[in-house]
Each structure stands twice: as C-alpha cells, then as structure tokens.
Amino acid sequence: MTVRAVVAGVGHYLPARVVANADLEALVETSDEWIRSRSGIERRHFAAEGEMTSHLATHAARAALADAGMGADEIDAIIVATSTPDLTFPSVATMVQAELGMTRGFGFDVQAVCAGFVYALTTANGMILSGQAKRVLVIGAETFSRLMDWNDRTTCVLFGDGAGALVLEAQPGTGDSSDRGILASDLHSDGRYKDLLYVDGGTSTGTTGHLRMAGKEVFRHAVEKLAETANACLEKAGLTSGDVDWIVPHQANIRIIEGTAKKMQLSMDQVVVTVQDHGNTSAASIPLALSVGKARGQIKQGDLIVTEAIGGGLAWGSVVLRW
Template identity: 60%
Template sequence: MSGAGEALVRRAVIAGTGSALPARRVSNAELAQQVDTSDEWIVERTGIRFRHIAAPDETTSTLATDAAREAIASAGIAAAAIDLIVLATATPDQTFPASATKVQAALGIGDCVAFDVAAVCSGFLYALQVAESMIRAGSANRALVIGAETFSRILDWEDRATCVLFGDGAGAIVLEAQETAASDGRGVLATRLHADGRHNQLLYVDGGPSTTGTVGKLRMKGKEVFRHAVTNLAAVMNESLSAAGLAAADVDWVVPHQANARILDATAKKLGLAPEKVIVTVDRHANTSAASVPLALDAAVKDGRIKRGDLLVLEAMGGGFTWGAAVVRF
C-alpha cells in the first residue's frame, strides 16, 4: 500500500470495456465447403474454430460504435463526457474521413478530438499509448480507445493459407484521468512500441489509393511472421514490465493479440508464464487484427476472470512490422 502523504500522479485508468461481433458466426466446417481445408487442419495449426463475418450492412464504424456504447455504459458515464476518440483500424469505412468521426456522430458526441490510427494488429496498443499520453498531458480527460476491423473485406477467399485465419469485430475501452498513488495506483503504468518497416513484404495488403487505386488483398508469409512474433513479443513484454518496475511473476493476466494459439503458447513459455494466465479467444474470434486485444480484454472482464486491481500485460504484433506492449493495473 502507498504510504501516507505519497504524491499522486495523473494516470489513464480503464473505466469501462465493451465489444461487438457480427451476427454471422462461421465454423471451420463451413469454410471447408468453400476452400480446400478442414477443421482438423485449421485447429491443429492455429487453434481457430470459429470467426465472425460482417454482413453488408455491418462496417468497421458500426461495430466500433456498438463496442463503444458498451464501454461507455460499463464506465457509467454519458457519451457527451468523451472528449477524445482514437480508433485503431486497417479497414476503415472510407479512405477519409476517419472512421472515428463516424463513431463520434453515431454516438451523438459534439465537439471532440477524433481520429484513426493505422498499425494493423498492433493498432490498439498504438491507440492506447496515444490516448494515454494525451490524458497524462492534460489535453483529454475521458477517451474512447477502439480497435475495430472488417478484415473479411480484404481477404482472398481462394487463398486457404490466409482466409481461414481472420475475422471481424470490435473492442473498446473508456480511459479516464484519475489521480492515483504512484506506487500502487490503477491505470496504464508503462507502454513500449516498436516498428521495423524492412519486413513489409512478410505481411501486407497488395493495394492502396496511391499505388493501385484499389483496396487490395491481404498477403502473408506465415512461417516468417511466426518466428518474428515470438521473439518480438517476449522482448517487448519484458521491456514494458521493466519500465514499470515489475517482473513476469507480478503479472495476473496476459491479454495478447489473438493471431495463433501456437504463438500464444510459445510467448508464454519464453516468459516463464503459466498458460492459464493467458487470455485466449482466438478459438472463437480468429485474428481480428486491431480488435483482438480489446475483444479478449472485454471477454475476460465479463466472465469475471479480470478483476479490479489485477496487473495486466497487453501485447500485439502486426504488419509493418509493428509491435508493442502495455502494463496496466486494472
């Protein structure tokens, strides 16, 4: 516990969580009717059993809005109290304006700061640090941080190596400025982000407004991505814990990017963490890119595993490569 008279610090505290998934849930068996694959093949290599696929009237912004509404209700505040929206996505509704502004309008929020962040699967971690920094600096008091994707729109449904891996969805948190004890208070304690653009061709989309004038399709070299992911994620988790003055033994829960069950297992082993401390939703959500970390967080909050005061490490790696981790006292 903090000592009497200990100085308080301004931190960004998670006040609420929320999520949204498209109505349509697609099993491996259903996919096997469309492409040359099988339930056994997918489960053995990835751990994925189901994914949600957006209907034509479900978009990144509609899913983001639904997740945001849940997070706002969970925080017990009015939407009008939000003064910052940071939406992480690689699949925006439009090239511009930012999908965050569509969420703002849908929630009935008047003047606030609203923009998108593009860091693919690491997007939520990037958005979290941007929002946390703005709150800590005093330029925002309550922020919606959202990860939302409709990756089904950019998949090549004839490429069995990639189309089985991804799904659609959205997750959101409300970050709120609070004065907490420096030693044991709640909030975001440390974040560390990285990028290395030399690996562009290992995970990318083969299109864009200034190159092909088209949206393009996702392309990936899975084995190379796997190798980089395990090494980079273990390193950045240790880096963020060290920055917070903590160790892996202090962690209650790891909330990872849900790309592949094998990556989750390998990363936990590299850190010496028990598998039961890792929140896993990849089996039912597949890889939802920037949405995967907040989706997993909300699932574990709703089922009672994550409780107030728990120490969490959030981590992700995605195309770019980009990767990052955050240490959060929930």
C-alpha cells in the same frame, strides 16, 4: 500528484454471422482439423452486407460507455485503431462520434494493423497525462473478412471481424506500480519487414487489395518480439513477469500465444484466450479479449495485465496496466 489513465469501462461487439471452420470447406481446400491444429481457431464472425467497421466500433463504444456508466457527452476524444476503415477518409472515429451524438471533443484513427490497439492505448495515455483529455474512448475495430483472398487457404481461414473498446479516465495515483491504470508502454516498428505481412492494394493500385502473409516468418518474429516487448514494458514499470496476473495478447494464433507465455515463464492459466471464438480480428482482438475476460470473471480490479501485439509493418509493442 501523479495522473494515471485508468480503465473505467470496457465492451465489445461481434457481428451476428458466425462462420465455423467446417463452413469454409465449401469455399477453399481446408478442414476443421487443419485450421484448429495450426491456429486454434474454431469459428469467426463476419460482418453482414452493409455492416461497416464504423458500425462495429459504435456498438463496442456503446457497450464500453454503458459499462463505465458514462454518456458520450462526457468523452473528450475518440481514437479508433483500424486497418479497414469504411472510406479512405474521413476517419472511422469521426463516424463513431456522429453515431454517438457527440458534438464536442475530437476523434482520429490510428493504423498499426494488429498492433494498432497498443499504439492507440499509448496515444490515449499520452493525451491524458499531458492534460489534452480527461476521458478517451479507445476502440479497435476491423472487417478483415473484406481483405481476404478466398483462393489463399493459408490466410483466409485465419481472420474475422469484430470490435472492442475501453474508456480511459484520468484518475489520481501515487506514482508507483501499485496504481491502477497504464503503468508503461513499449512500441517498435521495423519497415525492413514490410513484405512479410501486407495488403496489395491502395492508392498505388486503385484497388482495395488482398492480405498477403509469409506465415512462417511472421510466426518466428512474433514469438521473439512479443516476449521481448512484454518484458521490456514490465521493466519500465518496475515489475517482473512474476507480478503478472494476466497476459491479454493479440489473438492471432494459439501457438504464438503459447510460445510467448513460455518465453515469459508464465502459465497458460494466466493467459486470456479468445482466438478460438473469433479468429484474428487484428486491432480489435486485445480490447475484445479484455471485455470477454472481464465478463468471464477472469479479470478483476487490481489485476496486473500485460497486453502485447505484432502486425504488419512490422509493428509491435506492449502495454502494462493495472485494472
């Protein structure tokens, strides 16, 4: 019998504070038209004072558990993808574990910046296939607003805060591409490009630091590498772009999303787009978009989905799954 890691539930959370493009005009030299034309972003959410990444993650986790009809005591492991933990340690995952009242199992964080959720999904899938866990709560959560340099208009307008979560459950499959669940994954990184997207803080400086990005270079790498990893992942699953129902990409920039879809010869009608409503939420953006796509009625059981993301490192990858 083949075991598959199947999505049993999905949920998301966005902080209450909504910041429209026009609101940023008072902070930095920019405009609604400038932001929309370059990114497709119209608004984003910022965490309130005292609202931490773990709080966002816990809200999303509870929504996913409710969607799955499960309690926290039925979960074996929690994996949180984040680059903005509350503290250097302990992990956000253990904080979520405590908030959920989960006293069994284990939790840990994964850090691959915007590609973090793809890495976390792949890790959870491996644990389920190996028998290490039967049910894994996989969360992407970020408070990137706290990494912004509010004097850098090219980056501070692009990011927001949020969280999304999936419950993955071991279920039997037939072993072919008609199975529900994760069918393939494809991960990459190349540290030669670390200076294209990074935060200039940490133990080396004793500060939190600010996000720094070479936007044009990141854009060039993104479109090329995202299409390549998505097609490679489909090939691993024995499928082609013609089999795809939905691309659910990392929500960073509408032009990257459009460029990737074009390279894959897919219509934008097959892409779940949420970037206009929350900006780039890094590791949170894919699970957030999956949750919104399901709530909209776009994503339905049996649909073939490709998720792909690229972030600092550079780190990138994709997952093919059947909903």
